[in-house]
Amino acid sequence: MVAFAKQDAVAPGFAAAVGEARAGGFEAVLRLAGGRAAVFHEWTIALAHAVPHPEPRAGIHARFERTAKLIARALRGVGVDAHLGEVSGEYCPGGYSVNARRAVKLAGIGQRIIAGASHMGGVIVVGDAARVRDVLVPVYDALGLDWDPATVGAVDDELGGPDGSAWTAVRDALLAEYGREYDLVESDLDRATLSLARRLAPEHRPG
Numbered sequence: 001m002v003a004f005a006k007q008d009a010v011a012p013g014f015a016a017a018v019g020e021a022r023a024g025g026f027e028a029v030l031r032l033a034g035g036r037a038a039v040f041h042e043w044t045i046a047l048a049h050a051v052p053h054p055e056p057r058a059g060i061h062a063r064f065e066r067t068a069k070l071i072a073r074a075l076r077g078v079g080v081d082a083h084l085g086e087v088s089g090e091y092c093p094g095g096y097s098v099n100a101r102r103a104v105k106l107a108g109i110g111q112r113i114i115a116g117a118s119h120m121g122g123v124i125v126v127g128d129a130a131r132v133r134d135v136l137v138p139v140y141d142a143l144g145l146d147w148d149p150a151t152v153g154a155v156d157d158e159l160g161g162p163d164g165s166a167w168t169a170v171r172d173a174l175l176a177e178y179g180r181e182y183d184l185v186e187s188d189l190d191r192a193t194l195s196l197a198r199r200l201a202p203e204h205r206p207g
Helices: 014-023 056-077 129-143 155-159 167-181 191-204
Strands: 002-004 028-030 044-052 082-084 098-100 104-114 117-125
Touching: 002 014, 002 129, 014 028, 014 129, 028 191, 044 167, 056 082, 056 098, 056 104, 056 117, 056 167, 104 155
Parallel strands: 002 028
Antiparallel strands: 044 117, 082 098, 098 104, 104 117
C-alpha cells in the first residue's frame, strides 16, 4: 500500500496520486502520523508502538530519537552502515530517517500524539527498492513534490543479497533491540479491537 499523510490529502493532486498508486498495484490508505506518502510492500517491515504519557507533547523529539536509534542499532547488527538523519532529496523526508552510508534512505518514522498517549510508527525497506521508486515517481509527481528516486535504498542492496533475504534477520534484530528496552509479550488482538478496526477502516481509505 501507499500510506498517504494528512498533508497529502489536502494537496490539489491527491486524487490523481491515489489513482497512480492504485494503477501501480498498491492500495491507498490515510495514516495517522505526519510526513508524506510512503510505501509498504512484501519486503518492508512495519513497526509501531503506543505508550501512555501525561504530557506527550513534551517528549516528541526524544521519542523520535530513541526509535530512530533503535532501528539504526538493529540495522548495524545485521551489517548495514546505518546512520540517523535525512538524505537530501529523500521521499517522505524527516530528520529522524535512518539511512545507509548517508546516501540512501532505509527507514522512516512518524509520530502521532493525543491527550495522554503517543504513537510511534515506521517502515523499513528490506528488499525491492525498485518497487518503492516505481510507484512513488508518479505519486509524487501528482502531488507536485520534488525528490530524487536514487535516494531509495533497501537493506538487501546494502548486504548484496536477493530481495527479501535479510527480512528475518532484520525482524529478529528489531525484536532484540525492543527487548532490551521493553518486556515483549506475544499476543493476538482481541475481538473488540479487531471489530473496531474494521469499523474504522473505511475512514482511512480515500474514495
